[in-house]
Amino acid sequence: MAKNQIKNIKINESFGDRVFNIITAIILIAIIIIVGYPCLFVISCSFSSAKALQAGQVVLWPVDFTLDGYRFILYFKQVWIGYRNSIFYTAAGTLLHLTMCVLAAYPLSRRTYQGRGPFMKIFYFSTLFGAGLIPTFLLKTSMGMFNTVWPVILASAMSVSHIIIMRTCFSSSIPGDLFDAAKIDGASDFQCLVKIALPLAKATLSVITLYAIVGAWNEYFTSMIYLRNENLYPLQLVLRPIMTAAVAKVDTSSMPSASQSQADEGLDQVRYGLIIVATVPALLAYFVVQKYFKGGVMVGSVKG
Amino acid sequence: MAKAPALEAPKVVMQTGFQKFCATFAKNWQLHLMILLPFAYLVVFHYFPMYGLQIGLRDYSARGGIWNSEWVGLGQFSKFFSYYRWSNLIWNTLALSLYAILAGFPIPIVLALVIHVNTYKGLKKIAQNVSYIPHFISVVILVGILNTVLNPISGMLGAISQLTGSGYMSDIRGSKTAFRHLYVWSGIWQSMGWSTIIYVSALSAVSEELHEAAKLDGASRLRRVWSVDLPTILPTVAIMLIMRFGSVMSVGYQKAYLMQNSMNIEVSEIISTYVYKQGLGKNNMSYGSAVGLMNSVVNTTMVVVVNWITNRLTDNEMGLF
Numbered sequence: 001m002a003k004n005q006i007k008n009i010k011i012n013e014s015f016g017d018r019v020f021n022i023i024t025a026i027i028l029i030a031i032i033i034i035v036g037y038p039c040l041f042v043i044s045c046s047f048s049s050a051k052a053l054q055a056g057q058v059v060l061w062p063v064d065f066t067l068d069g070y071r072f073i074l075y076f077k078q079v080w081i082g083y084r085n086s087i088f089y090t091a092a093g094t095l096l097h098l099t100m101c102v103l104a105a106y107p108l109s110r111r112t113y114q115g116r117g118p119f120m121k122i123f124y125f126s127t128l129f130g131a132g133l134i135p136t137f138l139l140k141t142s143m144g145m146f147n148t149v150w151p152v153i154l155a156s157a158m159s160v161s162h163i164i165i166m167r168t169c170f171s172s173s174i175p176g177d178l179f180d181a182a183k184i185d186g187a188s189d190f191q192c193l194v195k196i197a198l199p200l201a202k203a204t205l206s207v208i209t210l211y212a213i214v215g216a217w218n219e220y221f222t223s224m225i226y227l228r229n230e231n232l233y234p235l236q237l238v239l240r241p242i243m244t245a246a247v248a249k250v251d252t253s254s255m256p257s258a259s260q261s262q263a264d265e266g267l268d269q270v271r272y273g274l275i276i277v278a279t280v281p282a283l284l285a286y287f288v289v290q291k292y293f294k295g296g297v298m299v300g301s302v303k304g
Numbered sequence: 305m306a307k308a309p310a311l312e313a314p315k316v317v318m319q320t321g322f323q324k325f326c327a328t329f330a331k332n333w334q335l336h337l338m339i340l341l342p343f344a345y346l347v348v349f350h351y352f353p354m355y356g357l358q359i360g361l362r363d364y365s366a367r368g369g370i371w372n373s374e375w376v377g378l379g380q381f382s383k384f385f386s387y388y389r390w391s392n393l394i395w396n397t398l399a400l401s402l403y404a405i406l407a408g409f410p411i412p413i414v415l416a417l418v419i420h421v422n423t424y425k426g427l428k429k430i431a432q433n434v435s436y437i438p439h440f441i442s443v444v445i446l447v448g449i450l451n452t453v454l455n456p457i458s459g460m461l462g463a464i465s466q467l468t469g470s471g472y473m474s475d476i477r478g479s480k481t482a483f484r485h486l487y488v489w490s491g492i493w494q495s496m497g498w499s500t501i502i503y504v505s506a507l508s509a510v511s512e513e514l515h516e517a518a519k520l521d522g523a524s525r526l527r528r529v530w531s532v533d534l535p536t537i538l539p540t541v542a543i544m545l546i547m548r549f550g551s552v553m554s555v556g557y558q559k560a561y562l563m564q565n566s567m568n569i570e571v572s573e574i575i576s577t578y579v580y581k582q583g584l585g586k587n588n589m590s591y592g593s594a595v596g597l598m599n600s601v602v603n604t605t606m607v608v609v610v611n612w613i614t615n616r617l618t619d620n621e622m623g624l625f
Binding site for chain 1 (some may be wrong): 327332335336339340342343345349350352353354357359365366370387415421424427430431435438441442443445447450453455457459493496498512525526547550558561564576579580584592593596599600601604607625
């Protein structure tokens with residue numbers, strides 16, 4: 001891509017092309033503003049005083065800079081319980097997700113494997129048709145999973161599209177000769193997977209890890225259906241009533257020096273703070289994994 | 305390398321097809337073992353519940369459970385079609401997701417092309433990175449942002465209307481007509497940047513020679529986007545479109561559920577949220593799963609039809625299956 005661009009800057013660029021370039025640049029700037037402004041607005045609001053928020057004084061930068069909102073969140077016990085639970089669900093779910101993904105993708109990528117065709121059909125069909133919410137709910141409930149952590153972890157256990165991406169990576173971006181050579185040297189399939197396939201598929205693996213982390217961190221619906229015990233709630237579920245209600249009641253009993261009226265007045269401020277606090281981990285995961293991105297996502301664009 | 309297996313004369317054993325199959329089958333035991341766990345998961349949590357779909361034909365009671373409740377045949381289905389709002393629910397579902405596809409599908413493609421052709425590298429990089437951010441926001445938080453930012457006084461809208469001095473706007477969060485637009489455009493805001501990734505990487509595979517040849521023929525940049533870049537990513541576009549149709553009936557119910565309030569319920573109630581409320585909220589398990597089943601059947605049909613049309617239009621080249 002980069003090579004393309006350098007060529008285009010040559011002197012022989014016509015007037016029309018230059019105009020075209022400027023128009024596309026304007027579109028890009030518009031995108032930056034459209035996407036970036038609300039983000040910046042939320043960040044600024046979370047650092048502004050409740051009074052300034054109420055009066056609608058915040059436009060771009062924080063007004064009356066304060067950390068009150070965050071201080072309030074610091075004493076918000078439920079949020080931290082949710083945080084702890086979310087970290088657990090995300091870690092367990094991601095681990096399970098990756099295990100499933102690799103274990104399914106490797107056999108499906110071996111051309112000599114007889115089960116390849118039938119298994120692929122079975123996996124693929126599951127993306128086309130599912131039993132739906134209620135039969136699944138009844139099954140998991142009858143297995144005794146209601147109000148336990150299991151349905152939440154299992155919710156992120158498998159994604160067939162990730163299996164297909166992983167499989168495509170194993171079969172097309174790793175030369176098949178490598179496996180043949182290892183086989184001749186006496187490597188078993190498990191050794192091939194652990195010693196050859198996984199190290200060479202690091203880029204794709206890290207991208208799928210990111211997808212799994214973000215998916216598990218942001219999940220609320222499954223936990224809303226299955227969990228009744230508030231101590232098991234993930235962060236998203238703790239935040240749901242605060243985020244959706246026009247006027248939410250924030251439980252102030254766990255906070256030392258806040259009255260209910262203060263809490264009501266500062267609701268928006270707390271909301272803005274919570275938005276930041278809840279989103280940062282997912283963004284952090286992205287920045288850690290980002291450098292592997294170019295190689296990893298491309299595989300998905302190959303028809304599988 | 306110690307041994308020299310090539311020197312040994314290979315024993316020629318005649319095997320029947322079945323014996324050969326069994327031999328390879330046994331040799332691949334490790335592969336079977338690997339796929340066993342994901343396969344078991346799929347069977348237990350995905351295929352087995354399909355057997356449980358039969359409660360859609362029964363009248364579920366807690367005592368009888370899935371297997372012993374009373375048979376009512378298609379009673380649950382006729383119950384749905386005699387519900388006075390049934391067509392309204394289907395229309396809400398279709399309108400919401402088709403609107404989301406029509407408005408939301410082309411935008412990442414156009415944006416990817418813009419990113420691809422623009423020559424200001426730094427600007428491109430900023431635009432890409434900024435536009436990825438909303439992807440990491442959860443639906444709960446997104447709805448929270450909508451609720452706060454669209455507050456006509458203290459939100460962003462309030463700030464803008466103060467700047468322009470046009471007076472406060474009315475509160476659109478509870479407006480019935482605004483619901484679909486809010487739903488669709490907040491979705492586009494959230495996903496347009498992230499969705500470009502797949503197209504941008506497909507575009508990086510465009511052959512340089514084609515561009516050179518087109519340039520020699522005097523094609524402008526715009527012309528080359530149309531005749532070189534776009535055709536190259538068309539297969540990717542087709543696959544993405546089919547996959548998008550695969551979730552027409554189910555897409556975004558989690559967000560729709562969060563965005564529902566008493567003011568917009570008339571347009572925001574879609575089949576999936578209705579199934580949830582009936583089945584798990586009011587304990588009408590049988591009714592809920594019957595409606596849910598109908599929903600998934602329509603959904604599956606939709607993918608097959610779109611895939612078939614794509615195959616037809618492209619001589620079996622671009623379909624997903």
